[in-house]
Amino acid sequence: MDFVGKRIWFFIFSLIVISIGVVFLIISPGLKPGIDFTGGSTLRLSFENDVTQSQIRTKLTELGHDGAIVQKMTSGQEGDYFIRVGELQLPEKKSLLSSLQDSLSPDGINELSFDLVSPVVASETVLNAFYAVLAAVIGIFLYIWWAFRNMPSPLKYGFAAVIALAHDSFIVIGMFSMLGYLFDIEVNAMFLIALLTVVGYSVNDTIVVFDRVRENITLYPARSLRDNANSAIGESLGRSLNTSLTLLFTLLALMIFGGDTIKEFLWVLLIGVIVGTYSSLAIAAPALFSWENRDLSKLFNK
Amino acid sequence: MRRNIRSIVVVFLLATFSFLVLGFQQINLSSFQRGNSDTPFGLELGLDLQGGTHLVYQADIRDENGQSVPPNSDQMQSLKMTIERRVNSSGLGEPIIQLLGENRLLVQLPGVKDPDRAKSIIGETAQLMFLHRKVNFQEEIPDFNASDIVKFSLAALKSPEEGETLSKKPEQVEGAFDPYALNTIGKNQVLYIPEDDQQAAEFVQENKSLIPVLAIEINEPSDQVFEAIVTQLRVSMLPLQGTNKFYPDGLQIELTGDLTENMILTYNPLVPSGGGLIPITTNVNFYQLEDGSNTYFINIRESYDTYQNAYEKLNSMDSIVFTKRVGKRDEPIGLTGDDLDRAYAGQKAGVGTPIINIEFNQEGTKKFAELTTEIAGTTDELAIILDGNQLISPVVRQPILGGSAYIDGYDFTVQRVRDISLLLESGRLPVPIKLITERAIDATLGIDSLSKSASAGLLGILLVLLFMIMYYRIPGFIAALALILYSVMLLSIFKLLPVTLTLSGVAAGILSIGMAVDANILIFERMKEELKLGRTLLTSINIGFARAWPAIRDGNVSTLITCLILYWFADTLGATIVKGFAVTLAIGVCVSLFSALTVSRTLLRIISHTSLGSKLRFYTPAGKSGLLN
Numbered sequence: 001m002d003f004v005g006k007r008i009w010f011f012i013f014s015l016i017v018i019s020i021g022v023v024f025l026i027i028s029p030g031l032k033p034g035i036d037f038t039g040g041s042t043l044r045l046s047f048e049n050d051v052t053q054s055q056i057r058t059k060l061t062e063l064g065h066d067g068a069i070v071q072k073m074t075s076g077q078e079g080d081y082f083i084r085v086g087e088l089q090l091p092e093k094k095s096l097l098s099s100l101q102d103s104l105s106p107d108g109i110n111e112l113s114f115d116l117v118s119p120v121v122a123s124e125t126v127l128n129a130f131y132a133v134l135a136a137v138i139g140i141f142l143y144i145w146w147a148f149r150n151m152p153s154p155l156k157y158g159f160a161a162v163i164a165l166a167h168d169s170f171i172v173i174g175m176f177s178m179l180g181y182l183f184d185i186e187v188n189a190m191f192l193i194a195l196l197t198v199v200g201y202s203v204n205d206t207i208v209v210f211d212r213v214r215e216n217i218t219l220y221p222a223r224s225l226r227d228n229a230n231s232a233i234g235e236s237l238g239r240s241l242n243t244s245l246t247l248l249f250t251l252l253a254l255m256i257f258g259g260d261t262i263k264e265f266l267w268v269l270l271i272g273v274i275v276g277t278y279s280s281l282a283i284a285a286p287a288l289f290s291w292e293n294r295d296l297s298k299l300f301n302k
Numbered sequence: 303m304r305r306n307i308r309s310i311v312v313v314f315l316l317a318t319f320s321f322l323v324l325g326f327q328q329i330n331l332s333s334f335q336r337g338n339s340d341t342p343f344g345l346e347l348g349l350d351l352q353g354g355t356h357l358v359y360q361a362d363i364r365d366e367n368g369q370s371v372p373p374n375s376d377q378m379q380s381l382k383m384t385i386e387r388r389v390n391s392s393g394l395g396e397p398i399i400q401l402l403g404e405n406r407l408l409v410q411l412p413g414v415k416d417p418d419r420a421k422s423i424i425g426e427t428a429q430l431m432f433l434h435r436k437v438n439f440q441e442e443i444p445d446f447n448a449s450d451i452v453k454f455s456l457a458a459l460k461s462p463e464e465g466e467t468l469s470k471k472p473e474q475v476e477g478a479f480d481p482y483a484l485n486t487i488g489k490n491q492v493l494y495i496p497e498d499d500q501q502a503a504e505f506v507q508e509n510k511s512l513i514p515v516l517a518i519e520i521n522e523p524s525d526q527v528f529e530a531i532v533t534q535l536r537v538s539m540l541p542l543q544g545t546n547k548f549y550p551d552g553l554q555i556e557l558t559g560d561l562t563e564n565m566i567l568t569y570n571p572l573v574p575s576g577g578g579l580i581p582i583t584t585n586v587n588f589y590q591l592e593d594g595s596n597t598y599f600i601n602i603r604e605s606y607d608t609y610q611n612a613y614e615k616l617n618s619m620d621s622i623v624f625t626k627r628v629g630k631r632d633e634p635i636g637l638t639g640d641d642l643d644r645a646y647a648g649q650k651a652g653v654g655t656p657i658i659n660i661e662f663n664q665e666g667t668k669k670f671a672e673l674t675t676e677i678a679g680t681t682d683e684l685a686i687i688l689d690g691n692q693l694i695s696p697v698v699r700q701p702i703l704g705g706s707a708y709i710d711g712y713d714f715t716v717q718r719v720r721d722i723s724l725l726l727e728s729g730r731l732p733v734p735i736k737l738i739t740e741r742a743i744d745a746t747l748g749i750d751s752l753s754k755s756a757s758a759g760l761l762g763i764l765l766v767l768l769f770m771i772m773y774y775r776i777p778g779f780i781a782a783l784a785l786i787l788y789s790v791m792l793l794s795i796f797k798l799l800p801v802t803l804t805l806s807g808v809a810a811g812i813l814s815i816g817m818a819v820d821a822n823i824l825i826f827e828r829m830k831e832e833l834k835l836g837r838t839l840l841t842s843i844n845i846g847f848a849r850a851w852p853a854i855r856d857g858n859v860s861t862l863i864t865c866l867i868l869y870w871f872a873d874t875l876g877a878t879i880v881k882g883f884a885v886t887l888a889i890g891v892c893v894s895l896f897s898a899l900t901v902s903r904t905l906l907r908i909i910s911h912t913s914l915g916s917k918l919r920f921y922t923p924a925g926k927s928g929l930l931n
Contacts, residue, residue, distance in 0.1 A: 089737065090421050114417065118360075118738035132880060136864045143860050193806045193883050197813050200864055200887065204817055204857040208824065211853035239820075239827045246769060246823075247816040250762030254812075265809070273816075 003233045004226050007286035014167060014283060021174010024181050034188030041088040041116045045100075047079045048107035055104055056081060063099055080112065087118055129192050133199070137162060140203055144210070151214055156291045161206050164284035168202045169195065171275050172268060179267075194265050198272025205243070205280040209236045213285060229289045233281055244277040306911075309904040317787055323794035336800055345793065346802040347412075354412040355420055358739035361405040373405055377733050382407060385424055407735070417742040424735075430639030430726065433632040434673055435685040435695055437549060441626045443531065448622040450524035454613045455517045457599055514609045515599045525596035531626070532598070538629045545692060549629030555616070556623045632685050635673055641666025645726035647719040650710055656719040657708040658694075660726065667705030675701040686726075693722055759808075763789070766819060774826050780905045781822040788818050788897040795889060806883035814890025817858065821898035824850040839910050847903055854898055858891045865891070 003010075034042075053070050060068040060083070069084040088096065093114065101109045141158040148154040172195060176187055212232035220228060251273065255266045290296075323329065329336045361373040361381070373381075382399050385407065389397040398410040411420055520528050531553055538551035616622060643661045650657045662670050677684060677698040685695040696709050767785060770778035792811070796803060829846035837845065869884035 090418060094418075114740065114742045116737065116740035118736075129880075132868050135867045139863045139867045140860050143863050144856075147856050147859075193809050193880070196864075196868065196880070196883060197809050200813055200861050201816065203860050203864070204820065207857045207860055208820075208853045211856055215849070215852075235827075235831075239823050242773070242823050243816065243820040246766045246819045247812070249765040249769065250759070250812055250815070253762030253765060254758045256758070265805070269809070269812070 002226075002230055003282070004229045004286050004289045007282075007290060010282040010286060014171075014279075018167070018170045018174060021171060021177060024177035025174055027181065034186035034191075039117050040084060040086050041093070041114065043083045043085075043093075043114050044112040045081050045083060045097075046110035046112055047081065047105040048109065049105040050079070051081075051104045053081070056083065056100070059100060059103055060085065063096065065096075088116060133196070136196075136199065137165060140165070144207065147207075148210070148214060151217065153292070156288055157210055160284050160288040160291065161203065161210070163287050164206050164279040165199060165202055167279050167283050168198055168272065168275050172198055172272055175271055176268070179264075191264070191268060194268035194272065197269055198276055201247070201273060202276035202279060205240060205276050206284045208239070209233065209280045209285050210288070212236050213288070225289055225292055229285050233285050237281065240277050240281060244273050247273045306904065306907055309900060310908065313787070313901055313904055316791060320787070320790040320794040323797055324790060329797075336797055345797055346800045347804075354410065354742075355414045355417040356739070356741040357409040357411075357417070357421065357424070357737060358402065359407045359409065359424070359735040360738045361407075362734045362736040364734075373733050375404075378405070378407070381733050381735070385409060389420070389424065406738075417740060421737065421740075430642065431634060431687045432637035432641075432670075432673070433685040433687060434635050434677060435683040436631045436633065437629070437681045437683060439628055439631075440554065441628050443527075443624050443626050446524060446527045446531070446624055448624065450521045450527070451622070452519040452521055454616045455519070456609060456613055457515050457517045516609060516613055517597055517599050519597045522596050528598065542692060545695075547695070551629045552627035554625045554627050556625065630683075632687075635669060637662075637666060637669045637673060639726075641669060642726065645723045647716070647723045648708065650708070655710060656714045656716045657710045658714075658719050658723050658726070659706065659708050661706040663705075667703075670705060670707075671701065671703040674698045674703075674707075688725055693725060759812075763815070766815075770819070770822075774823075776909060777822075777826045777829065777906065780902060780909060781819070781826070783905060784822060784897055784901045785815070785818065787901055788894060789815065791897070792890060792893050795893065796886075801885060801889070802882070803886075804882045806880070807886040810883045810886035810890060814887055814894055817861070817891065818894035818897060820857075821850075821854045821894060822902055824853055825898070825902065840907070843903070843906050843910060854895070858895050862888060862891050 053072055057068060057070045060070070065085040069082075071082045072080070085096075097109060097111065141162050144158040144161050145154050148157040151157065176191065180187065209232060212235055213229055216223070216228040216232050217225070248270065251266055251270050255270070361378065363371040363373055365371050378401055382401060386397060386399050389399075389409070389411070398408075398412070400408045400410075402408050409420075409424065411417075414420055518528075535551050535553060538549060541548040641662050643663045643666070645658065645660045648657050648659045649655065673684065676682075678701045679699070681697065683695040683697050686693045694709060694711065696711065763785070767782040770781045770785075772778065774781065792814070795801070796807075801807070825846050828850045829842045832842035832845045833839070865884040865888040868880050869888070
């Protein structure tokens, strides 16, 4: 099958998906940052008396916490709420809780969990994450360049891999922007881990395909790049699908039967595995060919 | 063949070893101890998996200008030990404390469900401070002097008798009030403001039941300054928080030139004050007709004659001076907990009453000597403040030059003395700290998730194994064995190092299992191709490995590189989540490389020598044909 020949369709499809994601990224709130990235405090409270979301929100605004986020919790019991406000040191938290209790729930409020991230740490986290990922990408690029040094144009392998990586990351990020817009899902440190995991998987997958390409070129130098690439992709198809299938099994099992706290995390991994597999086959190798084939300059010279 | 036997033995030993490590909940070999008694397989679990409290503190040292100063490593070590001690002795269990970067401390308290208590015990602002407390001294009042007074005059307060109706002359105003005063004017009390002095004199003399009050009318806007002064007087009347001592402020009105003639107005009835004009023997109340009015009525409860005498003199306004008598002011003198060597409870020689002994180090002795010399014999006190709360504030009887002293008090009990000594001893943090991150996971949320996820994970792996066996058949079965062994080895390494498993570690584990499976699949697909070309089983296996190896190697190495970079970043920046991920993944990758190379290959070779080796059919993936006979 002529995968490489059909590459334009793959590229267009990916572009569409990414664009959708970018749209959601741009319209506010974009990626909804959790307190890991903005700083602040989150509380999970269980109210003994009946309260409504707007009651809580009004009361919080009264107490000076404008822009507090109040959500009903989907897990747990009726009367469980998730609240996010600014930084709360211990005395402030105590007075917040007692004000809420006095006015809304005299029978008591149960504090299920409390997280505090100082804005100092939060802004650091964003920066660190960015640097770490950047460094990792550079490292991967360099290694591929070295590993494929005996090939005619090793740089292109590196670039193609990075393109595939970027492709996967954008899709995941875009997806989360959409989820953030539709379901108010926040992005926190776990998202970061999941993203890193996806990057790791995608790189592994892409390299396996490239390896096959290299082998074909080495064994059949007379064959055209198109043919070599196509057969590489075809040969890797079975294996890639199987590998991703096994991962999906594990993830699905965890999602269906596992605990609540990691659901969003698993979603990212799930999407990431699918996208990572797709990108290795349909984006990375074709991109490589595209470059060799000087597609872009041909496009512009028309 | 020999190669095979060696490999078999190695694999077998490893397998046994790993199973043993995991099988025993806890491992205790002389000084080598591993394993947690409550967790599955005895693995160390991070907080996000078992629930607990996660706190990150940052050192917050400021110089005189309020600029941040970084701590040195000795200070951070000392901080770590102090907090460790505090938490250990508080009964909150054993904390896990690590230094993060240069100025941060990570405190993890597994299983602690009450982070607030933990935070209180650890404390936030540091410092035990010894302050020079100046008591009852005089101070100028800026912004207020005699020229701000319009005039002094007299008025009177009356409570009507039963059945009496009060007449309307002179001008009668009802409901004057001082909401903070001890004796508020009752609703039916009335304040009389005479039109002039003569009227005042007449009125009061006629009516013995009237209470004279001194009225001060103040120039606007200076009345606001006066109001502030009055408010301060009221506030100073309250006892010092947590103690039963109080240090009232006073307003001193003095006629210069004649020092015996002054009056000091305070809210406290117990403080004797200036003589001459009006001796204070009962509490003073300041009244206003309404909030914000510029006339104050001062009820001093003296006789009318005394009032008249006072107010006449006061109205000769040139020579009046207003000063403030300050109840207390605390001044730091640079003597802190750092200068304290020891503090311990004891008994007074000869008498046996409970006392607190304190001893200062060399620096401290000097400062302490200076301080005590200054204070000795005066009413000034040595205020000892811990974390902003006062512990005690004794007076100093004589200068103490030797650096050791004892503190006694008439209300000291053995218990109290011991508590205070303990606080003095352990209550000082070497550096001030600020809480910058807190994560508390309710035990139920954590544990619930964990058990569910563990079983789900097992289920997932089972499915994978099933799939492998069904699709790849015998090689799949080999892979399944290899995978099981891989997981067991991985977990036992985690247990031995030890590696604390967190959520990110689980994620890394999932990924590395995926990659391990992937390595096997790569090999099998290659084998399949070789078999299709008609090679023998053994050859196919060997070629399969050889061909698949570069891909496996490159994939895993690039992942390893990613891990190294992530780890390095996370370490310098204190991001434990990323660090955990990187470490776990790196271990996973290494073990999977080893597993693919050794375990899978060995097992495959073994099988190929057995009778199953001849049944090639069992080696091709289900549904595939094309096998040459």
